[in-house]
Amino acid sequence: MVKPNKTGDKRKRLVDAAVSLAYRQGHRKTTLADISEESGVPLGNVYYYFKSRDDIGNAILDAREAEFERLRARLDGLPGPRERLIAFVSMTIRNAPNVAAHGCPMGSLCAEFSKEGGELATRSTALFAGPMGYMAEQFAQLGHTDKADELALQLQASLQGASLLAQSFRDPSLLEREGKRLKGWIKGL
Amino acid sequence: MVKPNKTGDKRKRLVDAAVSLAYRQGHRKTTLADISEESGVPLGNVYYYFKSRDDIGNAILDAREAEFERLRARLDGLPGPRERLIAFVSMTIRNAPNVAAHGCPMGSLCAEFSKEGGELATRSTALFAGPMGYMAEQFAQLGHTDKADELALQLQASLQGASLLAQSFRDPSLLEREGKRLKGWIKGL
DNA sequence: GTCTATACGGCGATAGAC
DNA sequence: GTCTATCGCCGTATAGAC
Numbered sequence: 565m566v567k568p569n570k571t572g573d574k575r576k577r578l579v580d581a582a583v584s585l586a587y588r589q590g591h592r593k594t595t596l597a598d599i600s601e602e603s604g605v606p607l608g609n610v611y612y613y614f615k616s617r618d619d620i621g622n623a624i625l626d627a628r629e630a631e632f633e634r635l636r637a638r639l640d641g642l643p644g645p646r647e648r649l650i651a652f653v654s655m656t657i658r659n660a661p662n663v664a665a666h667g668c669p670m671g672s673l674c675a676e677f678s679k680e681g682g683e684l685a686t687r688s689t690a691l692f693a694g695p696m697g698y699m700a701e702q703f704a705q706l707g708h709t710d711k712a713d714e715l716a717l718q719l720q721a722s723l724q725g726a727s728l729l730a731q732s733f734r735d736p737s738l739l740e741r742e743g744k745r746l747k748g749w750i751k752g753l
Numbered sequence: 754m755v756k757p758n759k760t761g762d763k764r765k766r767l768v769d770a771a772v773s774l775a776y777r778q779g780h781r782k783t784t785l786a787d788i789s790e791e792s793g794v795p796l797g798n799v800y801y802y803f804k805s806r807d808d809i810g811n812a813i814l815d816a817r818e819a820e821f822e823r824l825r826a827r828l829d830g831l832p833g834p835r836e837r838l839i840a841f842v843s844m845t846i847r848n849a850p851n852v853a854a855h856g857c858p859m860g861s862l863c864a865e866f867s868k869e870g871g872e873l874a875t876r877s878t879a880l881f882a883g884p885m886g887y888m889a890e891q892f893a894q895l896g897h898t899d900k901a902d903e904l905a906l907q908l909q910a911s912l913q914g915a916s917l918l919a920q921s922f923r924d925p926s927l928l929e930r931e932g933k934r935l936k937g938w939i940k941g942l
Numbered sequence: 943g944t945c946t947a948t949a950c951g952g953c954g955a956t957a958g959a960c
Numbered sequence: 961g962t963c964t965a966t967c968g969c970c971g972t973a974t975a976g977a978c
């Protein structure tokens with residue numbers, strides 16, 4: 565979905581900056597001047613790569629979706645569904661300090677874009693659909709074919725909720741504690 | 754915390770509009786003109802009641818905090834801790850359609866203000882502290898004094914996560930399903 | 943207390959040189 | 961493809977009449 569760029573890395577630098585700033589302070593609060601400064605690309609030049617501010621929002625979604633695809637590929641390298649689920653939770657726990665500072669990279673983006681309206685709101689749905697569908701597949705492979713969706717909902721909700729609480733309280737331990745419990749729960753399934 | 758207003762209801766109308774707009778489209782996206790229009794109070798007059806835009810954010814937090822205090826009072830009228838916990842979940846389920854449209858009234862505000870920085874970020878912590886502390890009290894009264902905090906974390910995380918998922922997918926049933934499961938879980942504790 | 947008019951700055955977006 | 965300069969609007973905030 566990301567347009568290839570033959571010549572330079574400017575577009576990539578712009579997207580990186582936009583993703584990082586949206587994560588740290590929210591996309592709506594982030595100005596084009598912010599992105600220009602953080603990326604080192606001059607302000608007027610931004611419009612060579614993006615036709616509008618909304619277009620940058622779309623690029624942020626593209627980047628986060630691609631991120632999950634890379635994670636999925638790594639998880640697929642693990643031997644079984646239980647290992648994949650546990651690895652997913654472990655990865656979230658390792659990221660707890662970032663989550664406490666800025667929220668879940670996907671969840672906080674969904675929350676913001678969901679209220680933004682328009683195309684961004686619509687597209688942000690897909691961000692959660694990826695991970696949740698993947699979780700449901702793993703639960704099904706574990707033999708819980710009939711309630712795979714329920715288990716995925718339960719796991720994803722707990723992780724997202726704990727992430728939001730960790731973010732609000734600025735306390736990574738909330739996510740770590742809940743993650744640890746969830747790993748035990750998965751092992752016992 | 755809210756300053757009494759002898760003469761009119763203008764301040765209340767402004768706060769109501771600000772709360773509603775922040776819930777529907779986010780506070781950062783909401784302009785003073787939006788609030789002025791929705792409340793019917795002229796734009797220039799807003800600054801008689803609030804000294805700055807940030808001050809309106811504080812008033813929104815005041816209003817949401819007061820809302821929870823009213824809920825707490827109602828829950829305290831119930832006979833026991835189990836009934837209070839279940840009633841809390843039931844209330845969330847009944848609100849599922851709104852949550853699917855705009856998110857959890859408290860959770861979405863925490864998520865936004867948490868990235869806003871400054872005083873609003875600091876204060877938004879208190880929004881979750883109230884409900885979670887109350888939940889922990891109920892679990893303690895149920896006899897789980899040693900793990901009351903863990904159970905409260907678990908319940909609050911599940912509800913918040915399910916609310917976020919319902920919001921993202923625009924599907925109230927996600928919250929209803931998870932809420933139903935949580936009520937069963939509470940009954941079995 | 944209430945409202946109108948407006949100043950001021952910042953932000954998204956464009957024009958056009960190189 | 962890259963960058964400088966700048967426009968026009970919108971949003972916050974203020975001044976001051978009533």
